[in-house]
Amino acid sequence: AQSVTQPDIHITVSEGASLELRCNYSYGATPYLFWYVQSPGQGLQLLLKYFSGDTLVQGIKGFEAEFKRSQSSFNLRKPSVHWSDAAEYFCAVGNDYKLSFGAGTTVTVRA
């Protein structure tokens, strides 16, 4: 069975500071991994995805994530956070047909 754990429910970060969101997964094979962002009351937007190859993945809005097989992790990072990055972030693992999502991490950006 596949599952995703996002250990941090809520993170507060200052504008301009770096951000790292943790994601650990459980999957029986080589996983497909995703990070999504959700603004309040909106649908989810795909930030980046990993299928194979280079373990450091670049996404939209200046985000990147690194796949570490030995740690079963796919952490999301951004070097310098903007106020518009305040949102909820979801990590997901799956295959062609089904994704399993983590419970999400809410990011608050303070001025």
Place this chain on the structure above:
Amino acid sequence: SQTIHQWPATLVQPVGSPLSLECTVEGTSNPNLYWYRQAAGRGLQLLFYSVGIGQISSEVPQNLSASRPQDRQFILSSKKLLLSDSGFYLCAWSKGSLGDTFGSGTRLTVV
């Protein structure tokens, strides 16, 4: 380009009333279609997915059903709503291993 439409955006329904949420995708053919539910403070729970017309897979036993009468149309229904059906419902589509693209969601409140 592909677009996904989901409506209505918000819905308030009394307990015991029926439900019909509709989702349509444009700009692609034979997509995989999904219904997710997001409860407050929780991640996304996959409810149903479909890989073709008339093909519905249910992930969680519940008070809801889904149908796919046309290639790019996916409907979520209930004959009698329960209070526990309240939540944020998201439709999504994917093609192969691209990851899900989400609609803007429907906020359902059962009163």
